[in-house]
Amino acid sequence: MDACVQPGLLPVNEAIARILAALKPITATENVSLMDCLDRVLAENVIAPINVPGGDNSAMDGYALRHSDVHEELIVIGEAFAGHPFSGAIAAGQAVRIMTGGLVPAGADTVVMQENVTRHENKILINTRPDSGENIRRAGEDIAQESLVLSKGHLLTALDIGLLASLGIHQVNVFQRIKIALLTTGDELLMPGAPHQTGKIYDSNRPLLYALLKRLPVDVLDLGVVPDNPDSLRAAFLAAQQFADMVISTGGVSVGDADYTKDILAELGEINFWKIAMKPGKPFAFGLLGKNAQARATDCWFCGLPGNPVSTAVTYHQLVVPALRYLAGEIPAEPLVIKAVAIKTLKKQPGRMDFQRGIFSASNGVNSVSSAGLQSSGVLSGMGKANCYIRLAAERGTVTEGEIVDVVLFDRFIR
Ligand code: AMP
Ligand code: MG
Numbered sequence: 001m002d003a004c005v006q007p008g009l010l011p012v013n014e015a016i017a018r019i020l021a022a023l024k025p026i027t028a029t030e031n032v033s034l035m036d037c038l039d040r041v042l043a044e045n046v047i048a049p050i051n052v053p054g055g056d057n058s059a060m061d062g063y064a065l066r067h068s069d070v071h072e073e074l075i076v077i078g079e080a081f082a083g084h085p086f087s088g089a090i091a092a093g094q095a096v097r098i099m100t101g102g103l104v105p106a107g108a109d110t111v112v113m114q115e116n117v118t119r120h121e122n123k124i125l126i127n128t129r130p131d132s133g134e135n136i137r138r139a140g141e142d143i144a145q146e147s148l149v150l151s152k153g154h155l156l157t158a159l160d161i162g163l164l165a166s167l168g169i170h171q172v173n174v175f176q177r178i179k180i181a182l183l184t185t186g187d188e189l190l191m192p193g194a195p196h197q198t199g200k201i202y203d204s205n206r207p208l209l210y211a212l213l214k215r216l217p218v219d220v221l222d223l224g225v226v227p228d229n230p231d232s233l234r235a236a237f238l239a240a241q242q243f244a245d246m247v248i249s250t251g252g253v254s255v256g257d258a259d260y261t262k263d264i265l266a267e268l269g270e271i272n273f274w275k276i277a278m279k280p281g282k283p284f285a286f287g288l289l290g291k292n293a294q295a296r297a298t299d300c301w302f303c304g305l306p307g308n309p310v311s312t313a314v315t316y317h318q319l320v321v322p323a324l325r326y327l328a329g330e331i332p333a334e335p336l337v338i339k340a341v342a343i344k345t346l347k348k349q350p351g352r353m354d355f356q357r358g359i360f361s362a363s364n365g366v367n368s369v370s371s372a373g374l375q376s377s378g379v380l381s382g383m384g385k386a387n388c389y390i391r392l393a394a395e396r397g398t399v400t401e402g403e404i405v406d407v408v409l410f411d412r413f414i415r
Contacts, residue, residue: 006351009277011394012318019286019323023301026245026329028176034164037156040174040217041329046150051140052166056104057082060135063117063124064108065095067132076122080105095124104136111135143167153331155217175217175329181240182209183223185233185251185261186307191225204380205250205305205312212316215413217328228252233264241268241290241300245327248320251307253283261304265289271302277394279352280377281306281315301327308377314355314389317414337391340367340407346390346399347375353394357386360407369407386410 010018029043058064058080065074074095080086082101090096090107098104098111113135116128143149149167150160156172164172189203190196203225213220221243226236240247252261253273262285265271271287285304303320305312326332340360348354357372372386373379391406392399399405 006277008275009282009352010274012276012278012353015274015276015284015286015319016322019319020326020332022286022288023323023327024299025327026175026178026298029173030176031171031173034161034170034172037172037174038158038161039215040156040172040177042150042152042154042156043173043175043329045148045152046164046167046169046172048143048145048147048149048167049169050167051145052143053137053139053141055139057137058098058100058102058104058111058135059137060111060113061099062111062113062115062135063095064090064098064102064104064111066090066092066108067110067130069093069095070110070112070126070129074124074126076119076124078105109133109136151331153329155325155330177217177219178245178324178328179221179243180213180218180324181221181223181244181247182206182213183226183236183240183247183249184307185226185228185249187228189225204309205307208309208313208380209248209250209316212313212413213324216321216324218324228260230260230264233260234268237264237268237289244300245298246301246303246324247289248303248305248316250305250312253285253304253306265302265304269302271304273304276315276319277352278315278318279354280308280311280375281318281355282311282352284315284319286319306377309380310357310377310383313380313383313414318355321413335408335411337406337408338367339404340369342390342399342401342403342405343368343370345401346371346392346405348392348396348398350395350397354390354392356390356392357383358388358390358407359386360388360409367407369405 074093076097077094078086078096080096080098080102082099085103086096086105090105096105110130110132112126112130118125184203184206188200190200192202223236223240226232269287269289271285273285275282276284283306287302288299289302290300305315356375358369359372360369369390373382387410389408391408
């Protein structure tokens with residue numbers, strides 16, 4: 001454990017390592033159409049079945065010819081359009097009219113762009129001498145046949161889909177979506193849309209998490225708000241574990257809370273209640289809720305997030321997203337950390353790693369960052385304005401203006 005962390009608190013990286021060590025990624029796969037594989041995780045390596053491009057072709061509209069002939073007047077003997085190759089071959093003193101994407105005819109080694117040519121009937125004169133091999137896109141220059149294109153465990157992007165299409169691939173083998181059960185706990189929670197009542201608050205965590213989970217290859221069962229009583233909680237968790245690979249709940253995990261969530265979880269599964277050295281989001285529960293539950297072949301894991309909405313969002317992003325991506329078959333990757341100058345003081349107590357919400361900008365070649373406003377864990381409005389975390393190591397104290405700090409830009413998993 002990190003010596004500079006408050007005693008009894010688990011450092012963030014250690015919490016993530018423990019979670020990943022416990023989880024067993026999904027192994028079930030399915031074939032899906034290329035058109036439906038966005039944001040799915042590849043379950044196999046993709047090897048290029050063909051060269052892309054398939055043959056040498058022209059990068060310009062112009063004339064294909066032999067470079068050794070460019071000083072002469074050449075006779076145009078045919079055409080090569082994209083999709084319509086020239087069937088013959090070029091001999092000395094000959095050229096072929098060629099369009100972008102047209103296959104370079106046999107015998108030709110160079111393409112001259114049409115702007116550099118004077119044409120008179122079927123004859124051309126070259127005004128600007130090209131380099132040998134100019135304007136030719138070589139076979140396999142983009143992707144070589146038999147090369148590894150994408151690896152197992154890769155989350156497919158729109159660009160990947162374009163790439164796979166260029167290889168003629170119309171179906172991919174991906175991991176099945178993992179199943180998530182989502183619930184929030186608290187007698188104070190009202191559904192958005194219900195009339196407001198004194199002493200109650202609207203449940204913002206469930207719509208927030210439901211929306212964020214859409215970014216991941218998961219199916220979500222929304223179990224709604226569960227009141228703070230043992231029977232309701234037990235029934236909700238038992239229902240959830242029949243369906244889910246992971247149950248995500250918010251609320252009721254605070255230290256010293258006399259609520260029932262912890263008791264019921266301890267009764268039903270092997271759940272650890274951790275105090276994590278992070279701010280916001282100290283309390284966090286993780287563990288196994290149902291091992292090989294009767295109706296299921298796989299384990300059901302549990303992540304219990306703190307109830308304050310900012311704590312919910314930050315712990316979800318820092319701890320649950322890596323867990324879900326790993327469970328869904330992805331290869332874990334470290335976040336990209338960039339350096340920026342703090343343009344104002346950032347208050348901090350030593351002891352926990354801070355994930356302050358910041359506004360990053362890069363202007364005139366300088367990376368700078370400032371606080372996105374109130375850093376209280378109940379204030380969701382400040383987080384909405386932020387575009388990054390200012391990640392401050394557990395041991396450090398207040399950051400003074402002008403110091404260099406670590407910034408991690410918000411990614412699509414939190415926006
Ligand atoms: P808890 O973790 O249950 O002790 O809750 C901590 C704080 O977060 C309390 O002020 C709760 O009212 C608030 N809270 C809990 N759950 C939610 C929720 N689903 N939406 C908004 N606020 C919540
Ligand atoms: Mg509560």
